[in-house]
Amino acid sequence: MPELPEVETTRLGLQPHAEGQRIHQLVVRNPNLRWPVNDAVQTRPCGQTIRQLRRRGKYLILDCDHGSLIVHLGMSGSLRVVDAQTPASPHEHLDIVFDNGAALRLRDPRRFGAVLWSEGDPLQHPLLTRLGIEPLSNDFDGARLYRVSRSRTAIKTVLMDSQRIAGIGNIYANEALFQAGIHPLQAAQSVSRKQADRLAQAIRETLTRALAAGGSSLRDFVGGNGQPGYFQQHYAVYGRDGAACPRCGQPIQQFKQNQRSSFFCPNCQKNQRQAKKYPV
Ligand SMILES: [Zn+2]
Numbered sequence: 205m206p207e208l209p210e211v212e213t214t215r216l217g218l219q220p221h222a223e224g225q226r227i228h229q230l231v232v233r234n235p236n237l238r239w240p241v242n243d244a245v246q247t248r249p250c251g252q253t254i255r256q257l258r259r260r261g262k263y264l265i266l267d268c269d270h271g272s273l274i275v276h277l278g279m280s281g282s283l284r285v286v287d288a289q290t291p292a293s294p295h296e297h298l299d300i301v302f303d304n305g306a307a308l309r310l311r312d313p314r315r316f317g318a319v320l321w322s323e324g325d326p327l328q329h330p331l332l333t334r335l336g337i338e339p340l341s342n343d344f345d346g347a348r349l350y351r352v353s354r355s356r357t358a359i360k361t362v363l364m365d366s367q368r369i370a371g372i373g374n375i376y377a378n379e380a381l382f383q384a385g386i387h388p389l390q391a392a393q394s395v396s397r398k399q400a401d402r403l404a405q406a407i408r409e410t411l412t413r414a415l416a417a418g419g420s421s422l423r424d425f426v427g428g429n430g431q432p433g434y435f436q437q438h439y440a441v442y443g444r445d446g447a448a449c450p451r452c453g454q455p456i457q458q459f460k461q462n463q464r465s466s467f468f469c470p471n472c473q474k475n476q477r478q479a480k481k482y483p484v
Pocket residue numbers: 449450451452453454469470471472473
């Protein structure tokens with residue numbers, strides 16, 4: 205599932221091909237995404253030029269002359285630049301076709317993604333207006349993380365709550381907690397100021413490392429078939445149930461937390477004060 209680094213890598217890969225392009229038409233092959241692709245999406249952007257491609261949380265924002273397209277990649281979505289004449293495969297639901305004959309093509313097998321049109325300030329769109337702090341912004345540090353963590357839920361749940369911190373999903377929450385030596389079930393409000401410093405630093409490093417890995421995949425966003433491979437990465441704990449902890453060698457363990465898999469090292473991530481709300 206694309207998280208902040210994957211969405212930001214997508215933005216960087218597409219930016220040179222999208223900014224400055226005039227939108228000729230939108231071709232919608234299947235409107236049934238997370239929310240149906242509506243008439244406004246299909247008609248309003250036509251004839252407008254994409255002035256800027258930016259990101260907020262896991263949303264891509266294509267600012268046009270008058271209004272913005274907002275794209276979310278959902279669970280399985282990807283975007284790439286193709287020649288608009290390239291035949292579309294069954295999961296390629298939508299094209300944003302440019303005057304120059306290229307198209308931004310959305311592929312989304314699970315159809316949890318979304319394409320929306322916002323006439324006003326896209327940051328005030330109901331889906332974006334309540335997003336929490338950007339974890340790679342200068343304002344994000346241990347003090348800020350400590351403040352947004354005052355909650356009885358588990359710390360991992362807080363990290364993945366986009367109204368508190370925008371863009372962190374299951375993979376990077378697991379990785380950052382391991383790096384900071386914090387158990388995923390620890391009650392967020394029991395995270396100390398010192399732990400918050402460590403965790404904020406771990407989040408920044410984890411995301412930055414992923415972005416650096418993504419840098420090598422930027423060319424995958426143009427042409428070819430299939431989807432841009434979201435860069436291969438080596439995770440310390442994510443998906444490594446039973447494998448040796450890279451720090452101490454003990455087997456990594458896995459359990460379900462809010463329907464998502466949590467991975468941790470029982471030796472490096474001792475649970476100091478478990479959140480009551482989410483027992484194992
Ligand atoms: Zn360990």
